[in-house]
Amino acid sequence: VQGFSPTIEITAPGYIFTSFTVTPESPIPVIILDYLTIAGIVTWENSTPYANSSVSLYWGDPFGAYFWMEVILTDGAGAFSTLFQVPEGTDLGMREVWAFIPPAGIATSGTSRSSWIRWIDVDVHSLVITSSVDAIMVHLGDTITISGTAHFLNGTPLTGYSIEIWWNLILISTEFVDGSGNFSYAHLVLYTDSVGVKSGFTYFNGTSAAFPVITTNFADVEVREYIDLYMDTQPAINTFSRGDTVTITGYVENDGGFGADSVEIVVLTNGTASTFTGTTDGTGSFSIGLLIPTNAIRGQYIITIQSVGPLRDVLSVTGAWTVIVVLDTAISVQVNRASYMPGEIFTIQLQLSDADGIPISGVSIEISFNSTLVTTVTLLDGSGSQVTITIPVSWSTSGYFEITVDYAGSTYYLGDSSVSANSIHIFTDVVFTNRSPLTVTPGLPFIIEVQLADPESNAIVGRPVLLNLNDVSTVPLTVDSEGIIRYNVPGQNAGTYSFSITLTSNDVPSVLSGTFQIMIQTTGGIILQGTDLIIAGVLLVGAIVAVLAYLYIVKGMFHSVVISRGIDIPTKLRNIKKLADAGKYGASITLAYRTFEQMCGSKMGSERTHSETAREYLDRVLQSIPLDGPSVEKFVQTYEEARFSHHEMTRERYEAALRVFTDIYPRIDSSSLME
The missing domain is CATH 2.60.40.10 (Immunoglobulins)
Structure with a gap:
């Protein structure tokens, strides 16, 4: 008989979640920090309650990233229930929630997901916040009102919650929502604020993670400025030449009396804007260099200012400068080198033109000899005129004189001076x-x-x-x-x-x-x-002849015995000639003058003392003997030069001295003493 072997199938007991609920469940959201109600019943497969045992709760994606929530115990009937607060920092959005029993002993694991999947939607409160501003363009000193509303999505006002109001990146106020869900703030735009287009927004940051952060922009506001422009008092010097720079100064104030910063100013010339601009500093002051063009037309210009930048509205402009542009001039004079006497007439060539080479006619020109003003003439043709000049009859100085011409300037012309390259010679005597x-x-x-x-x-x-x-x-x-x-x-x-x-x-x-x-x-x-001939010898011979003739004819000398009173005149004259013949003109002049002094001493009966200078003795001589003062002065000057200078005397100087000696000799005849 074949034996029989029975087969026994052994299976591990499992868990069955007969129910599993999560409240609120999608599509109803759960708000962060609010609570989830999680409940369920778990049994064994044979319907025996899973009593007094632990159940783990999870959320997330079971096939991806998920997180443990908590562990709870079932009661005697296998039921469990818990309130779970959604923690701050939880990601918003959809996620699954499930229960899980880990394997224990011969029992397998069990999960609620397979038959009881629950989806939740994690969210924050839904709010509706609006904001607006009552103006899109204002001026410094104006007030803008920023207002808005704040409600939950269901229309419930966010009463008591605060709203921050930001403008131009500055928190200007924090306002609270009233019982109707409204808020409002009136903001004064200060005169010290800057101008420009400025943005603003309201900012809501709830008291907990259950509230979203909400930023609500309101319309941009263009902030402008009313300004008054002032030019400083015009400087006393207002005449300029081409290429000069005129510094235009002033200041700008807004209607609040504060200096307006960063205002762009343009200089206007006779009402037309120039290319010269400047910007005010922190005090509202400005300084602009106005360059006079190198081709500027001579004349008078009215200088004003204006604001050219955006965002400024000009209320008034005070002040104007008068700038006079003058042209340089060039005057020239030409004269031929010649000799003239006082009272005589000569001509000069005059030319006068401006910086552009245009002749200037019909103006007055001062004519001077060196620095002495002689006359004023009218220049008829600036391109070139022959002008007749009369040397004053009263002119008393001989010498060489440059012709100096001076143009004092006239309307919109600067003056000029020039000196002739040649000099004229004026002689008062011959x-x-x-x-x-x-x-x-x-x-x-x-x-x-x-x-x-x-x-x-x-x-x-x-x-x-x-x-x-x-x-x-x-x-x-x-x-x-x-x-x-x-x-x-x-x-x-x-x-x-x-x-x-x-x-x-x-x-x-x-x-x-x-x-x-x-x-x-x-x-x-x-x-x-x-x-x-040797000039010196000839002159001396002439002098000797004249002296001897005088002595013979007038005084009767050589007709009888003559008493010379110790002065041998003929010998003196011969010695003077010998020195001159030898080229010793200085010594010859010195001997002639000493002979003159000896003759004067004999005439007066009083010789020159050792303590007297030549000039002191000469003063005494002129008081006693009627001599020609200028002639004697020339004689003594020549003697002093010959006696004390370190250069050789010329033949011409010797001849001049001898002529003087010849002229004065008869007047100091010493053959008889003075009474």
Whole structure:
């Protein structure tokens, strides 16, 4: 008999959730921090209650991320129930909730999901908040009102909850919702606020995580400013040239009396906006440099200002400056180099133009010799005019003078001055210096040579003269660049040949020289004539002849015995000549002057003492002897130069001193004492 083996099937007991509920369940949301009511009944598969045992609760995605909620115990009937508070920080949105019994002993696990899936919707309170502003454009000093409403979604007012009001990124107020769900705030726009387009919003941040954070924007507001523009008092100096900069200053205030910051100001010239602008600082002040263009037209300009930036409304503009633009001028003068006497007329060439090269005519020009004003003339043609100038008859100084012209300026023109490149020579008198030979051999030609100079020894040049020869003929000549005239005379018969010179003028009386004489006679030794003679010797011979002739004819000397009172005049004269012949002109002049002093001492009976200077003694001489003061002054000046200077005396200086000595000799004849 085949044996029988029975098969026994052993299965683990399982759990059955006969019910599982979550309240509130989707679509009704559960608010964070509110409570979920979770309840259910669990039994064994044989319907025996799963009594007094633990059940774990979970939520999330069972196949993804899920979280443990809590563990609860069933009662004797296998029922369980709990209140679960949705914690702060829970993610909003849909999620599943389920119960789970982990395996224990021979029992398997059990879950509610397979038959009792429950979905919940985690959310916060739904609120409706509105906000608005009563104006979209205001000025500083105005008031804006920001208002709005705040309710739950079901229309219940958010009474007592606070709403923050923000404007221009600044919290300006926190207002509470009233019983009707309204809030409102009136905001004063301060005069110290900035201008511009400003945004604002209301901000709600609930007292707990159950409330959402809500920001509600209201309309942008353009904030403008009423301003008054002021120019400072115009500076005293308001005349400018091309290229100068005029600094325009002033200030801007708003209608609240505060300095308006960052206001852009433009300078207007005669009502037309320029390219020169500036911006006010924190005090409302501005400073703008107005450059005068290099091509500006001369004249008067009215300078004003205006605001050119946005967001400013100008109430008034106070002040205006008057700016005068003047042009530089250029004056020039040309004159030919020449010699003139007081009272004579000469011409100058004048030109005057502005900075654009345009001639300026019909204006007054001052004419000066060096710095001495002589006359004022009217320039008829600025492009070039010949102007006639008369040297004042009262002019008393000889020398060289530059022509200075001064234009003082006129309407919208600056003045200018100029000095001639050439100088004119003015001479108040003529000194004729005969450089001709004193003696000429009969039949031989000779040269008449005379130098013309002013009293300061400046050569008179370029002047026409008439040379009168022996009162027989007149030769017109012109003084050369050294002030000299020369004329070749053919050989003459023995006798006296005389000549004189007339310096002619068309404007004033001519100037006549004295009569000069040349002895045409035979002499021993070297023939002295023309440029071959030694001038110093000739002059000395002439002086000796004059002195000896005076002594012989006037005083009767050499006719009888003469008492010289200790002064051997002929010997003195010979010694003077010897020194000059040797080229020692300084020593010759010194000896001549000492001879003069000795003769004066003999005449007065009082010699020069050792304690007296030359000038002190000369003063005493002039008080006793009637001599020509200017001539003696020249003599003593020449002596002092010869005696005390460190340079050699020239032949010309020697000749001048000898002429003075010759002239004054007869007046100090010492053959008789003064009474």
